[in-house]
Amino acid sequence: MSAAFLGMPAFPRNAARAVGDSQLRFNLRKATRTIRGRRAAVVGELPDWEELRAAGKEIKDHTLRHLDRYLLQMEEAVTRAGGRVHWAADADEANRIVAGLVEATGETGVVKVKSMATQEIGLNEALAARGITAYETDLAELIVQLGDDLPSHILVPAIHRNRSEIREIFREKMGEWGRAAPEDLTDEPRALAEAARLHLRERFLSTKVAVSGANFMIAETGTLVVLESEGNGRMCLTLPDTLISVVGIEKLLPTWQDLEVFLQVLPRSSTGERMNPYTSTWTGASEGQEFHLVLLDNGRTTVLADEVGRQALRCIRCSACLNVCPVYERAGGHAYGSVYPGPIGAILTPQLRGAGPAPSSPPGGGAPAPAIPAPSGRPASATAVPGGRPASAIPAPSGRMPASATAVPGGRMPASATAELDASLPYASSLCGACYEVCPVAIDIPEVLVHLRAKAPHPRAERLAMRAAGWVLDRPVRLARAQRLSGRLRRFVPRRLPGPAAAWTDTRDIPDIPAESFRDWWNRTDGGTR
Amino acid sequence: MSSRDLILSRVRTAVAGAPDAPRTRPRAVPAATGGQTAERTVELFAERVADYRAVVHVAAPGEAAGVITAALARRAAERVVVPEGLPKEWAHAVRAHLGGGAVGDDPPLSAADLDAVCGVVTGCAVGIAETGTIVLDTGPGQGRRALTLVPDYHLCLVRAGQIVPGVPEAVAALDPVRPLTWISGPSATSDIELNRVEGVHGPRTLEVVVVR
Ligand code: SF4
Numbered sequence: 001m002s003a004a005f006l007g008m009p010a011f012p013r014n015a016a017r018a019v020g021d022s023q024l025r026f027n028l029r030k031a032t033r034t035i036r037g038r039r040a041a042v043v044g045e046l047p048d049w050e051e052l053r054a055a056g057k058e059i060k061d062h063t064l065r066h067l068d069r070y071l072l073q074m075e076e077a078v079t080r081a082g083g084r085v086h087w088a089a090d091a092d093e094a095n096r097i098v099a100g101l102v103e104a105t106g107e108t109g110v111v112k113v114k115s116m117a118t119q120e121i122g123l124n125e126a127l128a129a130r131g132i133t134a135y136e137t138d139l140a141e142l143i144v145q146l147g148d149d150l151p152s153h154i155l156v157p158a159i160h161r162n163r164s165e166i167r168e169i170f171r172e173k174m175g176e177w178g179r180a181a182p183e184d185l186t187d188e189p190r191a192l193a194e195a196a197r198l199h200l201r202e203r204f205l206s207t208k209v210a211v212s213g214a215n216f217m218i219a220e221t222g223t224l225v226v227l228e229s230e231g232n233g234r235m236c237l238t239l240p241d242t243l244i245s246v247v248g249i250e251k252l253l254p255t256w257q258d259l260e261v262f263l264q265v266l267p268r269s270s271t272g273e274r275m276n277p278y279t280s281t282w283t284g285a286s287e288g289q290e291f292h293l294v295l296l297d298n299g300r301t302t303v304l305a306d307e308v309g310r311q312a313l314r315c316i317r318c319s320a321c322l323n324v325c326p327v328y329e330r331a332g333g334h335a336y337g338s339v340y341p342g343p344i345g346a347i348l349t350p351q352l353r354g355a356g357p358a359p360s361s362p363p364g365g366g367a368p369a370p371a372i373p374a375p376s377g378r379p380a381s382a383t384a385v386p387g388g389r390p391a392s393a394i395p396a397p398s399g400r401m402p403a404s405a406t407a408v409p410g411g412r413m414p415a416s417a418t419a420e421l422d423a424s425l426p427y428a429s430s431l432c433g434a435c436y437e438v439c440p441v442a443i444d445i446p447e448v449l450v451h452l453r454a455k456a457p458h459p460r461a462e463r464l465a466m467r468a469a470g471w472v473l474d475r476p477v478r479l480a481r482a483q484r485l486s487g488r489l490r491r492f493v494p495r496r497l498p499g500p501a502a503a504w505t506d507t508r509d510i511p512d513i514p515a516e517s518f519r520d521w522w523n524r525t526d527g528g529t530r
Numbered sequence: 531m532s533s534r535d536l537i538l539s540r541v542r543t544a545v546a547g548a549p550d551a552p553r554t555r556p557r558a559v560p561a562a563t564g565g566q567t568a569e570r571t572v573e574l575f576a577e578r579v580a581d582y583r584a585v586v587h588v589a590a591p592g593e594a595a596g597v598i599t600a601a602l603a604r605r606a607a608e609r610v611v612v613p614e615g616l617p618k619e620w621a622h623a624v625r626a627h628l629g630g631g632a633v634g635d636d637p638p639l640s641a642a643d644l645d646a647v648c649g650v651v652t653g654c655a656v657g658i659a660e661t662g663t664i665v666l667d668t669g670p671g672q673g674r675r676a677l678t679l680v681p682d683y684h685l686c687l688v689r690a691g692q693i694v695p696g697v698p699e700a701v702a703a704l705d706p707v708r709p710l711t712w713i714s715g716p717s718a719t720s721d722i723e724l725n726r727v728e729g730v731h732g733p734r735t736l737e738v739v740v741v742r
Contacts (some may be wrong), residue, residue, distance in 0.1 A: 058553055065551040068541045081707070087534040091602065131692040139719045139730060189722040193730050200731065205641045205680075231679065231717035231732030238675045239641055256706045260698040263712075271720070274578065275661035275697075278732060279712035280675075286709040287674050295535075301540035307548070445713055 031159045032323040038272025039320060039438070045274070046264065055261045057442040060314035063219075063252050064304060070219040070252045071285060071295065077222025081284020083291040088246075090298050095126035097294050098244055105242050107209045113226065113233045114138035115213025116317060117246050117296055119339040120352075123211065134211065135177070135203055137232035139196050146173040163187040174199050200232065205456050210236035214247045215316065216262060217293075220255045223283045224293070227276045229264060237280050242290045249295050250304075250313040260314065269318035299352035308451040312348050314441040320381035321435035321445060343435035347448040566695065571659045575693045576740055578662025581727055582715020584736040594687065594741045595623035598651065601685055601737055602627050607648035609633060610685075611677055616653060617672025620687055624651050635673050644676060649683030649733070655710075657693040657740075658700045662715070664688060664738065665700060669706040675711055684733040686713075690742045 043049055063070055075085045088094035102110055110127070112118065112134050124134040136145040143149075143161055147169045161169070169190065170181040179202055181195045189527030212233070216225040224245055237243060253259065267276045285291045304310050322328050324461050340348045435445040556629045566574070572588065580586045589597045598620060602610065609631045612624050633639070633647065640701075647709075651720055653671035654664045660703045678684050694700050704710060717732030728734060 058551070061551040062553050065545055065548055067545065068538050071538065071541070083531060087532070087537055089533040089536050093533060104668050137731075139722075189725040189727045192722055193719055193727040197730055201645070204731070205645060218706065221706040229717065230719045230730035232730065233677050234675065234711065235731050238679055249541075257701055260701040263701070264697050273662045273714070274581075275658075275712070275714035277716065277718050279710075281706060281710040281712075283707050283709070287668075295537070297537045297540065301537065301544050304541065305544035310544075367567070 024211045027159050027162060028329055032329050035319075035323045037273050039269060039323070040272075041142050042268045042274055043274055045269070052261055052265050053440055056265055056316075056440055057314060059253060059258050059261060060441055061311075063254055064250065064310060064313055067249065067252065067304070070254055071249060073219040074217055074222060074293075075295075077219065078284055078291075078293050079222075081222050083222070083284040083293055086292060086294045088296050088298070091121035094121050094128075094246055094294055094296050095123055095297065098123060098246065099127055099130045099132060099498060101242070101244055101292055102127065102209055103130070105209050107132075107207075109133045109135060109207055110211050110244075111135050111137050111203060111207045111236050111240065112140050112141075112210070113212040113228065113236045115211070115246065116339055117213045117248050119212060121246070121296070121298060123246065135207070137200055137204070139193065139230055139232075139277075140198055142200070143169060146170065146177065163189060163192065166192055170195050170199075178203055200235075204232075204235040204239055209242045209244070210240040212236055212243065212245045214245050214251060215266065216259065217247055217252050218254075218256050218259070219252050221283055223256065223281050225259065225279065225281045227263075227270075227279045229277045233276055234278055234280055237282065238287075240289070242292070244292045244294065246294045246296055248300055249297055250300050250315075260492075266316055266318055269316075269320040269440040281338050294509060299354070302354065303348075303351045306351065306451075309347065309351050309448050309509065311443050312344070312351060312448060314443055315344050315348065316441060317344075318440055320438040320440065321443075323428070324434040324438050326432065326434070327429055343429060343445045343449075344443070347443075347445055348451060350367055350452055415498055457501070558738070566659075568690065571693055571695055572690050572740060572742065575657050575659040575662060575688075577662075577739075578659065579715070579738050581662055582718075584662075584715050584738055586738045586740070588740045588742065590742055594739060595619055595626075597689075597739050598623040598685065599627045602649075602651075605649065605683055605735075607631075607683065609647045611635060611639065611647055611650040611673070611681065613645070613650070613652055613671055613673030613677055615672075616651065616689075617671060619654070620651070620671075635677060638674070639677075641676065641680060644680035647681050649685060650677050650681045651685045651687070652678055653687050654692060656700050656703050656708075657688045658695075658697060659693055660696040661719075662698075663700070664713045665704060666711045666713065667704060669708070675709055678711065678713075679732055682729075682733055683737070684713075684736045685737045685739070687739045687741060690740060693740075 010261060046052065064381070079087050088097055104526045108131060110132060112124070114136070118124070124136075129133050136142050140159075143166055147161065147165075149161075164187045167185055167187040171185055174181040174195070177199075179199045181199070185191060185195055212226060214224040215227050217223070218225070224247070253262065263275070263279065267273050270276070282291075300313060302312055319342070321344050325343050328342040339345075429446070429449050431446045431449065433446050436443065436447075439445070576586045576588050585601075585611055586692075587597050587601075602624065608628065610624060610628055610633070612621050612632045613635055616624075621632075650673075652666065652673065655667040655669055655672070656665040657663070658665070666675075666678060672678070678686075694703060713736065716728045716730050716734055716736040718726055718732050719730045720726050
């Protein structure tokens, strides 16, 4: 990702802009509905789904409760297997470690596998500032990077682009980064994928350093696990001489056997497949490779300290909650102003960022950074792009929300803007509960949202409204009843609330209340399969 | 304080006083498809692999060589990698068909060499019926990971006895110390308007022969 979530205005304004963008809305609706249907079908195939879900939750809760022990076990196992383990308290430290490791190899370019952790810490921008170019290799990330754009979905980050836009991006930009797209490139998905294959192949065969994240780490054995579809992950994990993996500390699982649960629930929840095309696992230095593991905190321990909020750390980033979220479907990923969009982003981003500066600066000093810096990417990355132009020079394709238009070149996002965005994120939900029902590790997102709303500073009226919501959410029956009631009353809902609550609706449209609540719909249609 | 100690102490502070979170669930949830006859397990594996739009054959032991030869002929393959340790009759079938076009990986082929060959013929460590997955562990007849990654065509031979019902059985059978590659169909992307396109960076064609 070469662009950054800079100067993003708060969720309601972003969302209002995105909702007016018909291309984005169309693509999102198609995407979320398609994946939703596939997911329901393959989840329905497993008679023990609920047991798997409960097991996934329990394994994650247990690991988090004893995270110190499992981190030490992981460190020991990786070291025993010939890898090196580094600890990064915050984003700046992680970036410094990775940049230092790359510089030690004498290389100036790295290939990257899509990784949310490295997006979270703004690694590409940090590397660019030290003269190292990070090449994204996931097709969607490539589209995003070439388009100098921001990802909008965890799983399909380029979902806001249609095929003709992708063709234009490839034709205009591929040549600046490496092998150019063929002159006669059509907008057939097959032709576009072929262009990406050729463009990236020479990069894979020649680049000596790779940076990845991981879906899971196994403490018992020191094994890392990466699930993917395209094979770019395998290329990055296998071919380069040096592999650096940046992994959040919450990705641990205690034992190898625990994978039996997660390899069943993740692909089915994520892409709606029985299994994703490729999963790679490796332990320490494999096949003569040099291996470094960077364990990343960056606010996770702050989340862990919150009794209610810590369940967000169970998240395995499957994106199922995005695909069922009525707010996400309308607003799109960019409105969340973070690498973590959708319902999970609404609870994770404010918590991670709420960490603020590290309590004590790690050795090596440096200005403490916010946990998720809104990275100061654009100018730095523009210099890293061979022949790159500033983002503003790219014509924004028809009607798409130009993410870059909101960017503040040159600086970190003002703290006040981040704070405003984060304070508004817990409201980016209608609390319908659909996200909880599909979550493979049973994260009660509505519960955390309500909890965060109570913690965030906001006007009294809002606090009162939310306390009422909390009361309703306490009891699923009350929620169901309230939703059904509001469904019946929706004709009478005004666009603006009267009295003291007007301040709230000044910046937030009251969401349309669906005629049928999600719960009712879900039960009636058996998760959309009927 | 080192960052290591800092993170560990933050973790300890964060969970201090949190209720214990014991693991109470029985381990190994058996695969939903378990308890089937061996015959049905093989059939299910073949069906599920085919669901990913891979080419699948089920062959009697005596037929395997013929299936391999026919597959290579259909591909018009000229140079194919045969990793060390591939069962003799299979390796022999490839060599009989291609002669010098059947190349080994000793000394190791460069990535550019691998990019230039037509394909690779391997065995595997485990097959998973429920998900139609093949797992390679770089053991005999499989070679290092790059061999089944860079070439555009992968012909994979699976003995019926290697097929387990589901993911739990596969996890139990595999050794995490070895680098593992779990393969479910050819590489694919759905990044362009959610249209599935087979073959991005891995082999664009996966052909599987199940040998009873
Ligand atoms: S919160 Fe749950 S459903 Fe959402 S991405 Fe995380 S694991 Fe998936």
